[in-house]
Amino acid sequence: MNETIRKDPAALHDDFMKVWGNPHGWRALTIVNHTTIGIRFMITGGVFFLIGGLLAMLMRTQLALPQQEIIGAELYNQLFTMHGTIMMFLFVVPMLEGLALYLIPKMIGARDLLFPRLSAFGYWCYLFGSIILLSSLLLGIAPNAGWFAYTPLSNAVYSPGPNIDFWLLGITFVEISAVSAGVELVVSILRSRSPGMSLLQMPLFCWYILIMAFMIVFGFPPLILGSILLELERAAGMPFFDIARGGDPILWQHLFWLFGHPEVYIIFLPAAGIVSTLLPVFAGRPIVAYRWVVLAVISTGFLSFGLWVHHMFAIGIPKLAQAFFSVASMLIAIPTGIQFFAWLATLWTGRPVYHIPMLWLTGFLVIFVAGGLTGVMLAVVPFNWQVHDTHFVVAHLHYVIVGGVLFPLIAGLYYWLPHFSGNMPSDKLARWGFWLTFIGFNTTFLVMHLTGLLGMPRRNYTYDANLGWDLPNSISSMGGFIFAMGIAMILLDILLHFRMGRQAGSNPWHADTLEWATSTPPQPYNFISLPDNPTRHPMWRKPDLQTSIAEGCHTLSEIDHGRRETWGSDPITGKIREIIHLPGNSWLPFFTALVLAVLCISLLLRTYDLALAAVGISSILLLRWSWINGAHPGAAPDATVVPGYPPLHSRTFDSPGLWGMIVTLLADGALFLSLLFGWFFLMIIAPHWRAPEVPPLPWLPLLITGGVLTGAAIWYKRLLQRLREGEGRRLQSQLWGIALIGFVHCFQLIGIWTNSTLTITQTAHDAVITVILMYLLFHSTLAAIMTVLQARRVAYGYVGKTVPYEVAVVEPWWLYTTSVFWLGVAAILLLPMAWGGN
Amino acid sequence: MLSPYHPLQLALGLTIWITWFALMYGALGIACEVAPPPIEQGSFTWINVALLLTTLAITGLLFYWAHQCWRAAHVVNKPKDPSRTFIANLGASINLVGAIATLSLGLMVLLLPPCL
Numbered sequence: 001m002n003e004t005i006r007k008d009p010a011a012l013h014d015d016f017m018k019v020w021g022n023p024h025g026w027r028a029l030t031i032v033n034h035t036t037i038g039i040r041f042m043i044t045g046g047v048f049f050l051i052g053g054l055l056a057m058l059m060r061t062q063l064a065l066p067q068q069e070i071i072g073a074e075l076y077n078q079l080f081t082m083h084g085t086i087m088m089f090l091f092v093v094p095m096l097e098g099l100a101l102y103l104i105p106k107m108i109g110a111r112d113l114l115f116p117r118l119s120a121f122g123y124w125c126y127l128f129g130s131i132i133l134l135s136s137l138l139l140g141i142a143p144n145a146g147w148f149a150y151t152p153l154s155n156a157v158y159s160p161g162p163n164i165d166f167w168l169l170g171i172t173f174v175e176i177s178a179v180s181a182g183v184e185l186v187v188s189i190l191r192s193r194s195p196g197m198s199l200l201q202m203p204l205f206c207w208y209i210l211i212m213a214f215m216i217v218f219g220f221p222p223l224i225l226g227s228i229l230l231e232l233e234r235a236a237g238m239p240f241f242d243i244a245r246g247g248d249p250i251l252w253q254h255l256f257w258l259f260g261h262p263e264v265y266i267i268f269l270p271a272a273g274i275v276s277t278l279l280p281v282f283a284g285r286p287i288v289a290y291r292w293v294v295l296a297v298i299s300t301g302f303l304s305f306g307l308w309v310h311h312m313f314a315i316g317i318p319k320l321a322q323a324f325f326s327v328a329s330m331l332i333a334i335p336t337g338i339q340f341f342a343w344l345a346t347l348w349t350g351r352p353v354y355h356i357p358m359l360w361l362t363g364f365l366v367i368f369v370a371g372g373l374t375g376v377m378l379a380v381v382p383f384n385w386q387v388h389d390t391h392f393v394v395a396h397l398h399y400v401i402v403g404g405v406l407f408p409l410i411a412g413l414y415y416w417l418p419h420f421s422g423n424m425p426s427d428k429l430a431r432w433g434f435w436l437t438f439i440g441f442n443t444t445f446l447v448m449h450l451t452g453l454l455g456m457p458r459r460n461y462t463y464d465a466n467l468g469w470d471l472p473n474s475i476s477s478m479g480g481f482i483f484a485m486g487i488a489m490i491l492l493d494i495l496l497h498f499r500m501g502r503q504a505g506s507n508p509w510h511a512d513t514l515e516w517a518t519s520t521p522p523q524p525y526n527f528i529s530l531p532d533n534p535t536r537h538p539m540w541r542k543p544d545l546q547t548s549i550a551e552g553c554h555t556l557s558e559i560d561h562g563r564r565e566t567w568g569s570d571p572i573t574g575k576i577r578e579i580i581h582l583p584g585n586s587w588l589p590f591f592t593a594l595v596l597a598v599l600c601i602s603l604l605l606r607t608y609d610l611a612l613a614a615v616g617i618s619s620i621l622l623l624r625w626s627w628i629n630g631a632h633p634g635a636a637p638d639a640t641v642v643p644g645y646p647p648l649h650s651r652t653f654d655s656p657g658l659w660g661m662i663v664t665l666l667a668d669g670a671l672f673l674s675l676l677f678g679w680f681f682l683m684i685i686a687p688h689w690r691a692p693e694v695p696p697l698p699w700l701p702l703l704i705t706g707g708v709l710t711g712a713a714i715w716y717k718r719l720l721q722r723l724r725e726g727e728g729r730r731l732q733s734q735l736w737g738i739a740l741i742g743f744v745h746c747f748q749l750i751g752i753w754t755n756s757t758l759t760i761t762q763t764a765h766d767a768v769i770t771v772i773l774m775y776l777l778f779h780s781t782l783a784a785i786m787t788v789l790q791a792r793r794v795a796y797g798y799v800g801k802t803v804p805y806e807v808a809v810v811e812p813w814w815l816y817t818t819s820v821f822w823l824g825v826a827a828i829l830l831l832p833m834a835w836g837g838n
Numbered sequence: 839m840l841s842p843y844h845p846l847q848l849a850l851g852l853t854i855w856i857t858w859f860a861l862m863y864g865a866l867g868i869a870c871e872v873a874p875p876p877i878e879q880g881s882f883t884w885i886n887v888a889l890l891l892t893t894l895a896i897t898g899l900l901f902y903w904a905h906q907c908w909r910a911a912h913v914v915n916k917p918k919d920p921s922r923t924f925i926a927n928l929g930a931s932i933n934l935v936g937a938i939a940t941l942s943l944g945l946m947v948l949l950l951p952p953c954l
Contacts, residue, residue, distance in 0.1 A: 200924040295931045302852035306859050323946040
């Protein structure tokens with residue numbers, strides 16, 4: 001498939017821009033291209049970073065001297081809650097996701113991510129969710145229960161206003177964005193690498209992002225579930241966390257930290273990925289121990305899910321259980337240590353040059369080691385008890401997050417700045433920025449360890465003068481302002497470099513990875529032609545790659561068909577399997593997110609009629625979204641490809657859509673498992689758990705409707721099997737039949753529910769069962785609706801024997817729905833019998 | 839056993855570890871709720887013995903898988919495809935990490951009473 005014919009780059013560029021070009025004005029809201037979406041994520045995240053930093057400055061002003069009343073207790077509560085929330089949810093995660101969305105396709109030699117409309121949708125959800133959350137600050141009703149919103153403080157009794165509702169609904173909305181980016185990144189990295197880029201040849205940054213994306217997929221659902229449950233408790237009185245009615249506030253802590261601890265590594269891993277990408281470039285050699293680093297990244301990803309209870313050492317769990325989590329917390333230092341030694345060995349054996357990004361990496365190495373060591377100290381249970389909820393923990397957290405994430409992020413920002421803009425930053429301003437930040441940060445937080453050891457609790461808005469905390473607090477506040485000056489210097493440098501920076505030229509750092517083979521700044525299509533990449537260092541092996549790509553010397557440089565295309569490859573070997581055609585610009589992501597924002601606001605205002613209307617409209621928009629696929633005139637009605645090329649993905653059974661569905665179901669499964677965990681936890685641990693004498697749901701109708709659902713799923717599976725064998729007769733009527741059975745099951749389930757004796761506000765038992773029923777009903781209904789959609793599309797000719805991929809995409813949903821139904825029924829009916837509840 | 843060259847080897851060992859860990863933590867909670875042994879009995883209780891046995895079983899399994907993957911990469915029919923060797927090598931390391939993590943955590947049952 002390799003071409004060697006050179007073409008006129010300017011003419012090729014013009015042809016590609018007709019297909020890939022971005023619109024201007026209002027229509028810029030329709031852009032789905034990953035470069036634009038990635039930059040939007042990063043700019044928006046940067047703005048939130050400044051807002052979060054401003055809140056921190058207000059807090060440091062308040063704490064600079066004892067017994068100050070500049071800020072009252074209530075506002076201070078809002079400030080520290082919003083500072084943590086903004087930094088964790090609105091800045092770090094979206095910023096790193098934005099960087100990944102921007103870089104990944106370029107690094108793997110693809111033209112775009114595989115679900116561009118999903119990227120755009122994720123961005124709008126993030127933006128609207130963040131605006132809703134921030135509006136609470138302007139209204140003076142911002143969340144005020146800390147960034148982990150512990151119950152009972154955050155329940156309707158102790159936080160009766162809308163403050164916590166803003167947190168729960170806003171964060172859940174933003175998390176849709178995170179999970180959609182996670183799915184997008186996993187599938188894109190696995191299925192769209194350039195020819196020959198096997199896993200063995202994949203740039204380390206992609207490994208880091210792959211693991212991060214998987215962690216998002218598994219790590220965010222517990223918090224999404226927790227937020228839904230707490231909002232249901234607040235709005236509908238369902239008592240999941242209320243001890244008197246059989247709930248338990250500790251369940252919230254478990255759900256939060258099941259997300260919260262992996263979250264630390266979700267943000268650390270991409271930052272470490274930046275380090276592993278930049279260090280070899282500035283050391284002038286490949287990284288030492290590539291395979292060890294990959295092992296360390298995968299190990300970190302898994303181990304990070306086994307540490308969550310170390311945030312709960314003070315709640316009174318058995319010492320043996322504490323010992324498990326203490327050891328696990330120490331174990332995770334080992335893979336981090338492996339990466340450190342690989343970085344040091346790379347520097348040791350290379351010839352490092354200390355350009356600006358290297359300064360930040362050196363700062364990272366120093367600060368993060370200190371943060372890691374205090375982390376090991378905190379893993380020791382007796383020490384943890386001593387410093388629990390003191391400023392020591394705050395200092396540790398900032399050493400880890402600022403040292404481990406912000407410093408590499410700024411290193412990456414300086415490194416890729418010429419890629420974003422085509423210009424170089426000012427060396428002098430950048431060095432001033434670094435030293436002010438480094439000195440300011442350490443002045444603030446090194447001293448804060450001492451403040452904590454002296455016993456100052458976190459989250460106190462003021463303190464007495466005779467406690468010995470005056471001087472360390474004053475020093476921390478001065479440090480904070482120096483830190484802020486450093487950030488201001490960096491900001492100034494970045495703003496000025498657009499106008500005054502010298503031209504960067506191509507590949508100014510002599511980097512090895514493929515993103516530097518695009519033009520700087522890049523065009524929306526990234527690459528005119530897609531080269532083979534059987535190496536980890538394409539730009540070192542072929543320094544003229546940028547030219548040969550622009551001249552169309554490689555593959556897939558045809559554009560007269562008018563489709564946006566990139567290669568679909570084998571996830572392991574990187575061998576080409578199909579051509580993936582991508583959707584173009586669309587209003588659908590913007591409007592769908594907008595309607596969901598209306599839903600969010602209506603839930604905040606408790607205007608449920610409006611909420612119902614928003615659900616209806618967003619469903620219609622999502623159905624329209626899925627309609628423009630496959631052989632639809634707006635997608636790929638003509639399947640003709642150049643002779644010798646593989647088919648379009650929509651003409652196969654193994655499309656990215658199928659992979660996307662499976663990864664989505666992994667996230668869905670994590671949410672369901674969290675729900676089952678909650679059910680078991682309350683049943684076993686909650687002090688006042690009450691189960692009725694008679695089971696609230698009749699078992700026989702449940703078994704019958706389960707049989708109906710299973711029948712539909714088996715029929716669907718057989719239909720797909722026949723389609724794979726080339727048998728496409730009566731496809732439409734069979735799909736209608738399956739959908740009909742699916743709806744019968746849904747009505748049966750609704751009947752069982754409405755005839756049950758569930759009293760959802762009286763006991764946690766009935767409240768959890770209700771949520772399980774809602775979950776099952778949602779999945780069954782969606783399975784039936786998706787099958788109706790397939791049947792309709794067969795009628796239009798968009799789905800069929802020659803365009804079968806969507807039928808294959810829906811199959812895992814049916815299987816999943818059936819599996820969770822039986823698991824749910826077993827949990828509701830069988831387990832309580834075994835436990836002696838019913 | 840799953841083929842040493844199967845890509846799921848990159849996740850299998852540590853998935854087994856996290857599943858074992860979660861079940862062990864859950865089982866400890868249930869056991870302490872249902873039949874807590876007397877505190878004076880120290881760490882020699884039926885709960886500790888049961889947890890230790892599962893620890894040893896899972897550790898042994900993961901060591902065995904690590905060995906099989908390592909053999910596949912280095913000794914038996916060394917594959918020509920470097921991707922397959924990479925997966926087998928990495929799979930061996932990940933199974934080994936899983937085994938070490940299991941043993942490190944599980945050995946705690948020798949030191950502490952279960953329900954204190």
